[in-house]
Amino acid sequence: MRIGIIGAGALGGTFAALLSQAGHEVEVAARGTVRAAIQARGIRLSGGFGDVIAEVAVAERLTVRPELVLVCTKAQDAEAAIAANRERIDGAPVVVVQNGLEGVDTASRLLPRSRCFGLLSLIAADHSEPGVVHVTATAESRLGRGDGSAGPEAVRLAALLSDAVPVLAIDDFRGAQWTKLVVNMVNAVPAIVGSTLGDVVADSGLLAVLTASMRECVRIGIARGVRFVALNGLDDASLRDFASLPLAEATAVPSALVSRMSWEQNRGSTQQSLRRGQPTEIDYLNGAVVREASIAALAAPVNAALTALVHEVEAAGRPLPRARVLDVLALV
Incomplete structure (x- = not known):
């Protein structure tokens, strides 16, 4: 063909x-x-x-x-x-x-x-x-x-x-897209600080920010009437449970995801684009959560902040200090 x-x-x-x-x-x-x-x-x-x-x-x-x-x-x-x-x-x-x-x-x-x-x-x-x-x-x-x-x-x-x-x-491809969008929340934090996913999940503060972005994505999906389709070991029931957990408990979900998928050395597609000096697709990942939240008359402050930080890295041409990412926790 x-x-x-x-x-x-x-x-x-x-x-x-x-x-x-x-x-x-x-x-x-x-x-x-x-x-x-x-x-x-x-x-x-x-x-x-x-x-x-x-x-x-x-x-x-x-x-x-x-x-x-x-x-x-x-x-x-x-x-x-x-x-x-x-x-x-x-x-x-x-x-x-x-x-x-x-x-x-x-x-x-x-x-x-x-x-x-x-x-x-x-x-x-x-x-x-x-x-x-x-x-x-x-x-x-x-x-x-x-x-x-x-x-x-x-x-x-x-x-x-x-x-x-x-x-x-x-x-129900739309439901699978939303589950993949939740998974793609792992991209932003490693890209901002210039680390591997393994380093991020080993850092309690960075892991909390990553978790908050995933949890916010799930909550917006629920508000948009999404039924999450099973991907990467995540499904509708587990993600709905995840969305209701306290942040400290919810961190177990992205940690398990990274381990299950053997992504410890992975830097994610967003960081790969930054390392090549190319624009990232962050507006279609974390930025998509922000747009979907607006449609539901809701806010997505964590994903809005991470989107802005990735654009800051794009403009600066270098990673940002860990402390800049930890500031996002004030929005949770």
Whole structure:
């Protein structure tokens, strides 16, 4: 099958390499140093899925009309990237591989002739340099759309993508997006202080802030009528219990999550963007909680503060002192 992949970072590179290895005709849309590196050396993948060097077609925009499209950009880049490729891809099925809550809606608005789906990847990967990806943790991804049943097209696409990586079509994709958003709350604090997740959960003060952001996210989700779908060992019942716990007791949940997923050495995608000198997708993670809170006529002060601190790190080009993060506890 002809598969177009827009974006060749950690996840785009992983899917491109493995789908090419599985025998699909893959073309990647990438820019700048990433495009140049793939043209010169292919995509070099290592880690959990094995070692692969994939020679794939690459251009700034897709040049061949694909039969399936994967949008693997950061959330903040999705609209411009889809618009740049719209002439080639409108009408093809589109899978948005992205954090946050808005990716499928954005693609559907820009591509009215396409059926658009979302994919929640639970793969942990490090995009250390252009064209090079190291997978640190493998996991089954989830594919769907909206809050209804998965449907036959989602099942077909999940089976096709499973040629490369395990993908499961699921009902109530919106609920799964919210659970993933809760999980993605682990990104902000390590990015602000420049530490690993293991260092953060070992620090009682930083762990309390991380926990407060997760708990606030769950409470806003509940206010928005969300039923959380099971991911990463978290489900609706456990998250509702978590939201009602005192902060000191609730810290056990992110600690267990990091341990269960073997994320102690993980720095998270937000910190990876900062280390490459690129804008982060914090407005689509912690910032999404703030927007959803506003819709529910509520406030999300912890996530608003963490969003602002990540932007401060973006502007300064260096981590902030631990004490700046601990100031957030006054908002709990």
